[in-house]
Amino acid sequence: MLKHADIWRAIDRLAHEYGLSASGLAKKAGLDPTTFNKSKRLTREGKARWPSTESIAKILEATHSDLSEFIGYVHGEGGKGVFRNVPLIGLAQAGSNGFFDDAGYPTGGSWDEIPFPDIPDANAYALEITGASMEPVYRDGDIVLVSPQANIRRGDRVVVKTQEGEVMAKQLRRRSARRIELQSLNPEYEDRSFEMEEIIWIHRIIWASQ
Known part of the structure; x- marks a missing residue:
């Protein structure tokens, strides 16, 4: 971390x-x-x-x-840090089947890779942002490093995948046993709220290249 x-x-x-x-x-x-x-x-x-x-x-x-x-x-x-290759997955790809297993870990190998300093989470991956929905925090082409195993607290920036296959980067506003509230990074886009059963996984963003 x-x-x-x-x-x-x-x-x-x-x-x-x-x-x-x-x-x-x-x-x-x-x-x-x-x-x-x-x-x-x-x-x-x-x-x-x-x-x-x-x-x-x-x-x-x-x-x-x-x-x-x-x-x-x-x-x-x-x-002279110690580097290893991590999967680089496009935001649109992340919403497709075949890139993550049921636990939300990258799987399959049909992706690009980029070198990144070795971090404790062996399942960490990089996600390439597309579109304007996450501006001004993340812009089209930015790459964020995501850790599935990192602890998540209110206020953290996270990547969430829903049962509908939608993948989004938001800020965690509140999470309970039954519901999760997400704040949009771009004020022109609405905040989102889901029942926990609608969420497949939620991962913490630990770094961004911008």
């Missing part, structure tokens, strides 16, 4: 690799120079504050780096 400290350490490593301070990296990316300051990494209450995927995308663009390099910094010194 990705940890708060790992992401911030990766930002510091990326800055060091390009001869910059954390504030220098932020400035180079067109961000407020204080974006990555140590004081910004925790709230006043001492809770972990995560960098936005938008800010990470900007520093990768500014340094002409790619996501694989950055994730290498997350998991290993000098960007």
Whole structure:
């Protein structure tokens, strides 16, 4: 599971690799120079504050780096993380039969694969977003890393598959033993609510490349 400290350490490593301070990296990316300051990494209450995927995308663009390099910094010194291939499944494919077993784990092998740092969940997979229903959080072509085994809490971004074969990325608003409420990421799309028996599986999004 990705940890708060790992992401911030990766930002510091990326800055060091390009001869910059954390504030220098932020400035180079067109961000407020204080974006990555140590004081910004925790709230006043001492809770972990995560960098936005938008800010990470900007520093990768500014340094002409790619996501694989950055994730290498997350998991290993000098960007030399341990990688393995994970299934890359299109959003439309995810709604079809043959790509997941009854437990919601990828199966079959009729997909592309992409390298990704080894994570504890052997059933993790990447999902390529299509369409505009998840903007502005996820845009067409973005890739999210999904962990079927990760614990899910209210407020997490999740991928859900219904008995009707619909697959969607939403934010979990509330879940009880009988019902689940999902908040749309795009305000132009309605929120959704389902009986739990209408849901085949719900998986947590743990990373997004944007």
